[in-house]
Amino acid sequence: MTDEVPDESAGGSEPEASDSLKAFGEVVKAFRKRAGLTQERFAPMVGYSVPTVASIEQGRRLPPVAFVDRAEEVLDAFGVIRGAAKHVARKPGLAKWFRHWEKLELTATTLYTYENRLVPGLLQTPAYAKTLFDEQIPALGDDEIEANLAARVERKKLLTDRPHTIYSFIVEEHVLRRQTGGSEIMRKQVAHILDICARRNIDIQIMPMSRGHHAGLGGPMRLLETAENKWYAYCEGQETGQLVPDLKVISILQKRYARMRAQALSFEESVGLLREMRGAT
Template sequence: MTAAQQGELGGQEVRSVGTTKAHRDAATAAVRYFGSQMGLLRKRAGLTQPELARLIGYSEAMVAAVEQGRRIPQKDFIDRVDDVLGADGLLTAGAEFLAHARYPARFQDFAELEADAVSLYSYETMLVPGLLQTEHYARALMSIHCPPPDDETIEQRVAARMDRQALLTRRPRTILGFVIEEAALRRSVGGTEVMREQLENLLVRAELRNVSIQVMPLESGAHAGLNGPVLLMETSDRRTVAYFESQGMSTFVWDREDVSVHSQRYGVVRAQALNVEDSARLIKRMAEEL
């Protein structure tokens, strides 16, 4: 969503419904078409998949997955392939369309804003936030969606979620703050081993200088976050938006007064949660108990 679009919307909330079958079909077609074109150009260049993989610095498995339409490549992959195969921009021209195909329709605008965010603060009540999920945890979540997605869709969505996590370590650094309900960390998503790995991953992520992770303990009782989860993001043009997701629906709130209320509430939630040191100790204890 462009700044101009945001300005035109003014104080309105922007809502988008869940992904439709038409969108899924169009996204799948775009990915498969790109893969077929890449494979055709590779063969015309007289290269095998292993040879192309070595030239672009990616794995053979990645090259095969892209050509078969099972993996949506990032821009860097596309640029390298276009250059090596002498495609003269034919493949890079499709990068924008593939970027949108990586996510459900309701999430595309958010993903675009998130990629260039200056800061992001999240309060999550049910699940570990996507930016902190392990691959196994994310796959377990997506596998139990209703209606159930096909294996190809699951793998594409998992890959897209993992790729989003580049935000954690990119430069310039994005400031990231997370408050997670203890109940979400005790919910056994994917089984014991998956949850132990997920909790240990939170401890690793919490060591990053630009990342803070806090836990809202069960013993805290009633607190300011009981109205539900919220995400606050400062965009590259220094505007702050509140974002909500629920039951396949997503909502942006741009109105300054409304965003201010959500920001105040989030500030209280952070103050009521355990500090980062105590949160890390609790997460470590939960991991050891599994």
């Protein structure tokens, strides 16, 4: 397995996403059954949960690079699984510039997120996400909104499918006070974040509006660590996204994130403020 991130800037049409994912899943399933393995036996051999293996075989989840490599080796698939993976395309709903990062997220052991514009995608309720898609400019068609929402809901499974991954979120207070979609949607959004706070591997902190200056004023950022202990960063703007493999830049962003964790409210203080917001909305 290599940590090199492939170039996806070239144009070209993609194969039908649902068909390619399902076809790949059928290939894996056929070789798994040929080896006489159940999903329960196969899953630990490739280092993934049974639900994740099931999702991949059903064509509902993009297979991580590590899964492809391990499945190929475990099932002795003559290169067929690796070959099939080359033709896999993601379901509609993810921006092209985000796809590299999304693949890395699937196997991350640590994932840090700072957001000052909106609730991070992994924390969004479907109602909050739909509001964002409904109000997007230029306007999206109904099919596009449905595809975007399905992709967002699918991605959120990371929080439940990977209980050993360490997640840290720092969110600006004003993001949670903005009445995106109305008071009821925001009340449920805040309540949803409070529910997520109960997970022992997830740390959520709020950057209070009273903090006049902090280390993240340069914009939102994401940092992750792979199973091979390699770090990546991702920075996003309007209609653009940049995957950052440069260790010097990553080091700078790590220092900023560390400072922000000290400048934001503690986890306990953040939970208290969220409870206050839930009652006030």
